[in-house]
Amino acid sequence: MTTSSCSSRSSLLVPFYEHPADRPEDWAAVVAAAPALYGVVLNPASGAGRSADPAFAELAGRLRAAGVRVLGYADTDYGRRPHAEVVSDLVRHRDWYAADGAFLDQVPTEPSALPHYRRLVVSARAAGLRTLVLNHGAHPAPGYEALADLLVTFEGPWDSYRHLDLPVADHYCHLVYAAPADVRPATPVHCAVPGTGAHPWGTLPHTLEPTR
Template structure:
């Protein structure tokens, strides 16, 4: 998997989970498109998944992102292994058919060894559905076996106050390059060194947003709005 251009600041590329409809927040999506060279990928999430039917607004947005060279990841909830395999695969196929996604973002991924086989089957299904980039969002450091299943593991998702006090990564992560790990941090105040902290903790991909409450991923990453 070829990586995007890394900014001269040394900060890793951004994986952007902007969970807003393009008709409702067009200016935010324009900022995302302008920032294309800085992006690792963008998560497309019409309705906690592909929605019940194709959404023309998201389809047009996905096409523009691909034209800008940004990998588009279809959001799929796995409910920590509780969602049936068939339902997850249906979402993967709908994302591919309706929006032309070239990757998958499997959210609420389990972290324990007991569900490795389940996620192994989902990984095979995602690849068969055209996922060139597969991201598993555990939100914490999982069993090391999950590193064999995906291109990127999200090993932290949570607020800034928790992130800045988080424990160092476990030793097994040192056996993988930084671009295999992502940290997603919300409630980040302006000027907080989230990108530098992600790099220090071995995460080559990150996203830091100011959003809080039940919907933090409706806000743009810090600095994205100023990208020319």
């Protein structure tokens, strides 16, 4: 069972999908936790959106000033979203929010999609995005390991996670929701939040929750 074992190099990857104007105290807590963070996934509108959002631009500046990686969110729809659309999303994240990395969501696990994702990774790196995270949500084919800095090899609820014996490596990340307060996933980079339902990533990890 992968539960609370964690290395001393533990750090948080935070996918917090809330607007800064709606949750200023929560975002302040994220910025304040900078030394404990691997990075923050910035997701203004299921991607960069159609125009720059000044509130997210200001937040991204605060994160960068605190030394936090800013990872622009882009949905790849398991390889179905066209290459040009994904790259355009990443470039907007770079130009509008000075993102220095990318979080590619809904990445398949099958080796047949590797050529598509190799092209995406080459384009992302050419655009200056230094840190790349692929969110498979499950353990992928070995070829993906050479493409990115971090692979999300589990995303799901605690009730499923606690029964699994998953591979652990420095470049793997587990994202767990519906998690009790004392849960810390097994991978060095991780995130466990209390949120449930269709939008669990609208909640912060227990350790980052501000005092109300």
